[in-house]
Amino acid sequence: MLHTVNKSPFQNSALENCLRLAREGDVILLLEDGVYAAAAGTAKSSLVEQALKRHTVYAIEADVKARGLNNLIKEVHIASYADFVDLVEQHPVHAWL
């Protein structure tokens, strides 16, 4: 299962709620303001750091670059839009809007 999160973890609990219901091995994809969760050394970094023990975590490259995030938690994978399409093809999706 693929979970997409597009909200900032500083504004909104979508990521926390997603991680509560995601099962081990599910894939988490951060996009739009969701990519702020992938930044290292923030007050919310521990969410993704913990998630990485149970999930593969992706962040959309265009969104990361647009926001100038150049210090990401290093196990987070960067995904292109083409990768996004592949992930959506491979998994059922739930969007945590």
Added chain:
Amino acid sequence: MAATGKKVMVTVRKAPHGSIYVQESIEVMFIFATYDMDLSVVFIDDGVLALQPGQDTKGLGIKGFMASLGALVDWEVTKVYVDRRSLKERNIAEDAVIAIGKDEDTDAPIRPQVLDSAEIAAMMAAQHSIVSF
């Protein structure tokens, strides 16, 4: 659209009256109900606030959707679930959530079934598609 028999879930995670999401989700439930699908509905996070008893939207000048939710069972939308933790966090009693229909024989109210996180997670994993609000 041909009958599909596919497992489709609607998830509702928004509070009811500050935006149109919950209203739209109910429209979608009724649309799905007209097709041959294995439909389930889950209220999670702020979505459980739509099930709070005693909502009165007259002062907002809108009809509200309490009546629509109360007709779900009539439309054979019976797999309706609500997240236990979300209810608890918002201090809504599990047996107080609004009814989605009445038992044909006894007239007893039928309420959404309260589930734990793991049960909802397993159900989500079994879907062909999930439409989220």
